[in-house]
Amino acid sequence: MNAKKLGIIAGVAFALFFVISNPQGSADLVLNILTILANAAASVVQFIQALF
Numbered sequence: 001m002n003a004k005k006l007g008i009i010a011g012v013a014f015a016l017f018f019v020i021s022n023p024q025g026s027a028d029l030v031l032n033i034l035t036i037l038a039n040a041a042a043s044v045v046q047f048i049q050a051l052f
Contacts (some may be wrong), residue, residue, distance in 0.1 A: 019026045
């Protein structure tokens with residue numbers, strides 16, 4: 001088994017453990033990530049609008 005496949009399996013196992021053991025924390029983490037991505041997208045749109 002190569003290192004890449006082993007890393008993917010370990011990452012998925014850790015994510016499942018985190019979701020099962022702390023569902024509220026997992027939900028908060030996902031919400032924070034989506035908020036950061038939304039803010040980044042809004043900043044890019046604002047930058048593009050400022051160019052034109």
